[in-house]
Amino acid sequence: MRREVTLRDVAELAGVSSRTVSNVVNGYANVTERTRERVQRAVDELGYRPNVLARNLAQGRSGQIAVVVPYLDTPYFSELLQSVIRAARARGYNVLIDQTDGDPEHERAFIAHGSRRLLFDGVIFSPLGLDQQALADRDPALPLVVLGERTSDGGFDHVGIDDVTASRQATDHLLDLGRQRIAAIGDQPYATGEAAQRRTRGFRLAHQARGLVPREDLIISTPRFNRPDGAQAMAHLLDLAEPPDAVFCYSDLVALGAIRTIVSRGLRVPEDVAVIGYDDIEDGAYSNPTVTTISPDKEMIATTAVDRLLLRIASDTPPPGLEMRAPHKLIIRESTAGRTTATA
């Protein structure tokens, strides 16, 4: 690679010190209009580009934040990522994206202080489940914002929607339709399944508020929240002696998988089984039938997370960990309301 034009080259040509060039390049105040112009001309003439690597080293920061998600090809995450990238870029930060494949070991490595530590100034972390070991091992100096999962650890921030309330609303919607046997797909009754458990809690609360008790055999757990899981769980439910007439799925993918199974058995959605999802991914707006869902405000989640992380990065004394709630809403579509009019 040919030698790059350096700050010093520019300084020499402009007849000033490198300090002054640095000032001009970074838009600092104390420069006369005349020198600024002279320097600028030299910059243009030489085609000077600041060396980010050198700047990073000198400043001890990288200008990058990492966003860690379990799976990149899960629509919810890729849609969220889009918003995060936009927000970060608008604030002058690059985004380094990584997926953990849901591997707890990998998740741990990311927030522990490893060799890659200096590649990013902070991390927005969307864990599959919050592994306590990972939290214990984490580098306390690493600015961190966690998405989705909640926690009591005060060392970082958390951004998410109110899962319990949202799940309760979803269940209420099914109950309002007069459904009698409502199933839930996606529970995760183990340590790292906190988010799932909050949804189950909302599911139960909705029943209790009406003096009902959900049938335990209708609450199905799944390892992940994807289509195959949904398809399989639904198959199991339909094989029951008294199959459900409605299903609350903990993600839209699960809902799509479930719908697939229902339809392939020759049953109809929502006539035979009403289905509601969670996440509001684009797929659900174009599927047959379209999927009723809980829609978290992803844009808000993203900007909140980025802003909070940058604040944390900028602070000398780390601010206390904060719980932040983004809004959500219920979007009613065909999988519960049925087909309405023919659309264009």
Add this chain to the structure above:
Amino acid sequence: MRREVTLRDVAELAGVSSRTVSNVVNGYANVTERTRERVQRAVDELGYRPNVLARNLAQGRSGQIAVVVPYLDTPYFSELLQSVIRAARARGYNVLIDQTDGDPEHERAFIAHGSRRLLFDGVIFSPLGLDQQALADRDPALPLVVLGERTSDGGFDHVGIDDVTASRQATDHLLDLGRQRIAAIGDQPYATGEAAQRRTRGFRLAHQARGLVPREDLIISTPRFNRPDGAQAMAHLLDLAEPPDAVFCYSDLVALGAIRTIVSRGLRVPEDVAVIGYDDIEDGAYSNPTVTTISPDKEMIATTAVDRLLLRIASDTPPPGLEMRAPHKLIIRESTAGRTTATA
């Protein structure tokens, strides 16, 4: 942030020079087992972590490659990205992901030599369409591998599948089913739509080989390859006096949008209209109906692209630009074959 442990600290504690520590840390040869051990102990004791930023500067490389895609939330790209990340990581590289939002200006900025240039050692670039201006402005010193689009410029490599043949196979499949009026959705009859045009060419070739001529009013162009585009184009087709009985869609998303429109009009897939897509995204395997599609070998595309890029990065004299073809296959599902048996 507290002061980091440096190489020199380790050297001091171990009673050796920093050079030796560097050798140990990087696993170089010339170190006695005894010194290696002593150094290692010092490293462990101090909890030393090499500073990536400093290493990058000293080596003049970043250990990162950038992958640039138009849209992150398009399943085809996010599925492809997964494979790229895996491949790059296995070879010791980080992946910096960026999306251009399909903005040609943005695409240009990425391969032109900008200030971010040194953040990555090379770029895997998946343009929406290959803008000639962007190519002209590109930094000739930047190792570059382009996905999807083809080109005559010899300065970089290209990896993709044989679009013409694949499209011809897709069309053949519809013709084999005895369909008479086959439409195509996704043509892009302008400079940056080369990939789309290759598909149209395959579409025409399949007809010609049987002495047929496709109806021109059944070839619909769309600005993008997403669901809304597919839905809208299909609506237009169904409004024709003689609507098609089969559609070749240039992406699975387009196919899903088209199917959505067909079904919402009360028509059946594939009985009234058979639909075939392109890309083999997961959605298409779980939709109702499931979508017949052209499946490019994404894993192969990803590893080929990464390997080739790393080779290019490592070379002093850049190798000549290469055209590389990844395999593809036709996957037949319900949208053309109809529903078979009830699935679990």
Add this chain to the structure above:
DNA sequence: GTGAAAGCGCTAACAT
């Protein structure tokens, strides 16, 4: 407002 010079922490050419 501008200059001189000391790092940032590492790598690698050169010397021993």
Add this chain to the structure above:
DNA sequence: ATGTTAGCGCTTTCAC
């Protein structure tokens, strides 16, 4: 096999 040392290109404290 190991030590010495000069960069990598920038930022920034300290003088003037």
